[in-house]
Amino acid sequence: MTITQEPTRATDPKLTLRQLLESDPPADAVTDRVALQRQGSVAVVTLSHPQAHNALAMASWQQLKSVFDGLAHDPTLRAVVIRGAGSKAFAAGADIKEFPRTRMTAADATRYNEFVAQTLRAVAAVPVPVIAAVHGLVVGGGCELSTACDVRIATAEARFGIPIGKLGVILGYTEADAAARLIGPAGLKYLLFSGELINAEDAQRLGLVQKIVPPRELATVTANLVAQICSQSAVTMRASKLVADMHGRALTAADTELLSRLSVEAYEGEDLKEGVAAFSEGRRPVFNQQEEN
Known part of the structure; x- marks a missing residue:
């Protein structure tokens, strides 16, 4: 696997952050289903495998960790936005197709969970605000990744859940802790016990979402928040x-x-x-x- 930490610049230097967030990254910006672009002092990290609803493979978690490790040491950085490519999902969870070689034994599962935990810790360790701009499916690992961010802005049609009981896997401590810090142990238990995908309004009541916007306004509202951060x-x-x-x-x-x-x-x-x-x-x-x- 090739790891690249150098940000891919927006092709048009006059492109605004809103315009960047309104379009999917070019194919040559994507490494292991993750793209990193820059607009001035703002980094945009995109989960980019829309044909599989941005499902997170092990390589995706590894690349995300590499990206955020690099961002943590960038003195010019003021904010990070993480989003999903396409119109269907932020991320629809793990890439189940790779389970036979990554999570079918206790040893493999421990290794996989540690990759996830390292990535969530790397996201949380970035010293500037990390904004999750989420839409569509925000499920499983996608939901867990969003909880490692500082703020979640969601479209009204977003759906959140961690339905791991349907797979027979176990939630790792780091993932559970990140979610429980936002929605409390009881809220996390409800998501895990029910296997339900909750709507954006219920997610906001739980504390999982800070702001709900119409789909067409996600890029604008996110860019406006980032502009406020950068102006202070x-x-x-x-x-x-x-x-x-x-x-x-x-x-x-x-x-x-x-x-x-x-x-x-x-x-x-x-x-x-x-x-x-x-x-x-x-x-x-x-x-x-x-x-x-």
């Missing part, structure tokens, strides 16, 4: 993600050190000065690395 202080956005993710757990020494570093960067950096000056002058603040999207 980068250090504030990073710290906001960090402190929100710390909820419900004891702080580690690494947490404390990182918070201290961000505090110094915020209160001794230029963003605070610019923010206060802009407020006093009644104008929009212009922070370093701010870009139009």
